[in-house]
Amino acid sequence: MVNLRKNGTIVRSNGPIGLFGGGRIGPDDLNLVLNRVTSVVAADGGAAVLVDSGRLPDAVIGDFDSLGDKFKDKIPANRLFLIQEQDSTDFDKALRNVQAPLILGAGFLGGRLDHQMAVLNTLIRYQDQACILIGEHEVVFHAPPKISLAIAPGDIVSLFPLARVTGRSKGLEWPIEGLVFEPDGQAGTSNRALSDVELHMDGPGLLVMMPRAALDQVMQAFLSGQTGLWPARVE
Template sequence: MFDPIVHISSPITLLGGADTDNSQLNICLKVAPSVVAADGGADHALRHGLTPIAVIGDMDSLSVAAGAAFASGLHRVSEQDSTDFEKCLTRIVAPLIMATGFLGGRLDHTLAVLGTLARLRAHHVILVSQDDVCVLLPQGRSTWHLSPGLRAAVLPLGQAQVSSHGLRWDLASRAMAPDGLVSSSNAVAQPAVTFDVTGPVLLTLPLSECDAVVAGVLAQVSSSAR
């Protein structure tokens, strides 16, 4: 357990160093105006005229310009056994994290990000990329209000068991694993989709469903806080 660097009661936008554009960034900022940068993500902040409340990482990807611009907010974490994404997640306390700049770049980085989500059970983190919005399904039962007809992928990040109601091809207490059953080309069939999940399972939807995913995560956060 680490002492938090950022402790805030409102959502955070977390910027990574992989590609992100104005559209993705604006989607995140609409939900979470406060910004934290993971190492080289500070360069995205600098280019977009944003001032992060903290820059967290080992600083091996940070440009001289971004380092100078945000010098007062740099928090160097030198450990080499974790990625900058993990360094941030373990040191940010917030009800919701909108993370962009973590998908769509190097494959090893993407896999490390997904592995971190699974290991930390980071159900409050929403990953936003050019085409997708992704979230780790909470353990037990959850209901998501989605648009029928859109694609949906149910992707195990480890050993898992999943039941669903409301998908085109529902899962009935199915054992799933990265090297076993996955549901990568499913679709939303009903406006309310219910999952019963044990183990780490990623739900991936079109970026147009971001508002619905945010609402679902915040509903889960509110429910668990009662």
């Protein structure tokens, strides 16, 4: 069930939400997301790929500077939510205005590096949101307090900090206990799974990057309700 403009949130869903951005969307990304979610939201120009596919978004959120009238005119007016301020990206505008047990995002990775960095910065700042981003070769998410993943031995598990963070692991070739991860210090690029992987983090701020084939396992972990969530940041 999708509710619009409830309790100050533009979109509230009981099931996973697909969130589409205006960046690079691979040939399989659309169906990959639509087959796994119960509702679909577009961040501004991300509505175009949905309209072209015949699936109208349940809501479009953004400043509409990249959504042409060709697509905008096909979307009911009550599904268009204009946020005019220019101090945030469309991904930021969308992420802070949806509420769901899990958000699955496509069209936010690839393309310009500055856009990708802004997206990853936003992913860390909205630490109370469970969100998985799909890239061409990987999935990316903000490590929750704890997560258990049944993934294949040999799968790459890269850990990159956007804050100072520590934690513990099981099932990684190079355990993280005793390490201090920092953006200008220790990172965990190209670690590998030996078996099922567990991460227990002491605080927010760590990005996890895994093979795209692990998407369903990551989704299952978040939807299990056992990962916990970080409290919302006080800005």
